[in-house]
Amino acid sequence: MLAPYLLLFVLFTVVPVAISLVISFTYFNMLEFPRWVGWHNYQQLFLEDDVFLIAIKNTFIFAVITGPLSYMACFLFAWLINGLQPKVRALFTLLFYAPSISGNIYFMWQLLFSGDSYGYINGFLMKLGVIVEPIQWLTDPKYILPIIILVQLWLSLGTSFLAFIAGLQNIDKTLFEAGAVDGVSNRWQELWYITLPAMRPMLMFGAVIQITSSFAVADVAINLAGFPSVNYAAHTIVTHLMDYGTVRFEMGYSSAIATVLFIMMITMNVLTQKLLRRIGE
Amino acid sequence: MSETMLERAPKAGKAASAAGRPNLFRLFRLRRAKRVNHSWWGNAIAFLVLCAVAAFMALPLVFSINNAFKPLDEIFVFPPRFLVRNPTLTNFGDLFSLLSNSWVPFSRYVFNTVFITLAGTVGHVILASAAAFVLAKYQFKGKNLIFTMIVLSLMFSGQVTMIPNYMTMAWLGWIDSYASIIVPAFAYPLGLYLMKQFMEMIPDSLLEAAKIDGASDYRIFWQIVMPLVKPAWMTLTILLFQMLWGTDGGNFVYSEQLKTLHYAVTQIVLGGIARTGAAAAVSLLLMSVPILFFLFSQSKIIQTMATSGMKD
Numbered sequence: 001m002l003a004p005y006l007l008l009f010v011l012f013t014v015v016p017v018a019i020s021l022v023i024s025f026t027y028f029n030m031l032e033f034p035r036w037v038g039w040h041n042y043q044q045l046f047l048e049d050d051v052f053l054i055a056i057k058n059t060f061i062f063a064v065i066t067g068p069l070s071y072m073a074c075f076l077f078a079w080l081i082n083g084l085q086p087k088v089r090a091l092f093t094l095l096f097y098a099p100s101i102s103g104n105i106y107f108m109w110q111l112l113f114s115g116d117s118y119g120y121i122n123g124f125l126m127k128l129g130v131i132v133e134p135i136q137w138l139t140d141p142k143y144i145l146p147i148i149i150l151v152q153l154w155l156s157l158g159t160s161f162l163a164f165i166a167g168l169q170n171i172d173k174t175l176f177e178a179g180a181v182d183g184v185s186n187r188w189q190e191l192w193y194i195t196l197p198a199m200r201p202m203l204m205f206g207a208v209i210q211i212t213s214s215f216a217v218a219d220v221a222i223n224l225a226g227f228p229s230v231n232y233a234a235h236t237i238v239t240h241l242m243d244y245g246t247v248r249f250e251m252g253y254s255s256a257i258a259t260v261l262f263i264m265m266i267t268m269n270v271l272t273q274k275l276l277r278r279i280g281e
Numbered sequence: 282m283s284e285t286m287l288e289r290a291p292k293a294g295k296a297a298s299a300a301g302r303p304n305l306f307r308l309f310r311l312r313r314a315k316r317v318n319h320s321w322w323g324n325a326i327a328f329l330v331l332c333a334v335a336a337f338m339a340l341p342l343v344f345s346i347n348n349a350f351k352p353l354d355e356i357f358v359f360p361p362r363f364l365v366r367n368p369t370l371t372n373f374g375d376l377f378s379l380l381s382n383s384w385v386p387f388s389r390y391v392f393n394t395v396f397i398t399l400a401g402t403v404g405h406v407i408l409a410s411a412a413a414f415v416l417a418k419y420q421f422k423g424k425n426l427i428f429t430m431i432v433l434s435l436m437f438s439g440q441v442t443m444i445p446n447y448m449t450m451a452w453l454g455w456i457d458s459y460a461s462i463i464v465p466a467f468a469y470p471l472g473l474y475l476m477k478q479f480m481e482m483i484p485d486s487l488l489e490a491a492k493i494d495g496a497s498d499y500r501i502f503w504q505i506v507m508p509l510v511k512p513a514w515m516t517l518t519i520l521l522f523q524m525l526w527g528t529d530g531g532n533f534v535y536s537e538q539l540k541t542l543h544y545a546v547t548q549i550v551l552g553g554i555a556r557t558g559a560a561a562a563v564s565l566l567l568m569s570v571p572i573l574f575f576l577f578s579q580s581k582i583i584q585t586m587a588t589s590g591m592k593d
Contacts (some may be wrong), residue, residue: 001411001412001498001499001503002412002416002427004408004412005408005467005473008436008464008468009468009470012468013434013442013468013470014430014434016445016449017437020445023441023445060430077331080327081329084328084331089500090576090580092331093579094576094579095336095339095342096335096338098339098341099338099341101523101575102341108340154337154338157338159471159520162520165512166479167482167512170509170513171482172470172554186525189324201479202478202479203480204478205474209435212435238440240440241438241441242440245440246440251458256441258437261438262437266433
């Protein structure tokens, strides 16, 4: 029963990833045959590419803020929603998941943060007298990063949120009855001693997904701040990768960027998994 | 709060005091099926917080619905308005007249998208669940290696594997076919990982009991494991449905007859300012299908949970 899946997985995931790792040691412009350059791409990446360092810094800021926050938000809201009546629960799940479903979300944020005095936030602040001149929210490097973090957080109740809701419904109900008999007396104890340990497989899943998505921020940055953004203020590793991969067609270099990102994500995951093992102890 | 969470629960204390109370109180406890008593004000605060956040999260839905019914002059009004003043159906009329003029019949795009979405979702859920079952409940050599590879692959950036994938497709002769979109979807790592985590929550003793009763592996999978993890594969179905519904054919499909709805819609949107109204209408239509599907499967999940609980 494993074979058909595994065959396709190797063909469409393992092989391409392996090829891409090899390509990261070559110069490949998609017209000529790849030319072996060894560690050159990596050297250039860390020693000569200043923009890459900005991208790494931004990506880390994103990941460190949005990763844990959105992870906790996913669980907290899933947990609260799970306590509701079935029909209400379905409605709330839909509303919370809405940003992930709808397509033209960026337009709304562009309206809000529009840089002239007609943008909602500028208009509001000017009416209050907090500011006199409209703020260029999406082009001023000072504001871009926080705004993208905000939007990213708002968008982040996606895959792991749904998985958590399903997971909470799959917990053996007798555990709670046994817990009540054993003296669990309030909802926080119930959460810590019963719900969280029972959810551990799901929590691991959520952590992987959340880390992956918070390190791979690109869409929000591109749609709100443009590509490339002013002074690379919203540049992330993935936008850097897209710059070299789909704009400059330097596939070797772009594969090297992907490899660095890959290693960063793996490191973060190992750390997080260690942390999660201690839940409910 | 954090203090009480970290302390060990006082054993037996509460249970003993409840037992000593008059009958009336004990009846009340029994009716609650021995669940911990959640304070009403705690529930109230939780509900209020949920409502506030939900209202905020619902903004894009409200905006899309309003936008689709705005007459052109309201769409272009400056400063832009969030809500519609004079709702109209002209956008939908424009959309249909636009679509009926296109070179490839519109129904063809609809068919392509529906076919890709359904085939891809069904295939993925079945293949990923079967593979997850083996990984979660059987011991064999190389099992951990396979699982580690699947989790790791989730973390590799997709943009750079596009070229190797293209070469694979070309080698298979799948360029410009439905297969180039559907078959890779069968093997997304996400679904296997999700299903495996859920299946690990099923107690082994249940499966052993079934085995002793003479059930074959396939029967255990279809009649015991799959019904138990219904919320899981329903969730997976929602995720896959949504993803494939939004696919545009990518770099593998070139003939117009095979393009998807999403692609056709993007062409309309790119048509310029005159088509902004139609674009607003179409984005609402495109969005409503995953939403309806989502609501439908949510009610299915709830039905299952009402009738079957997992008991060891």
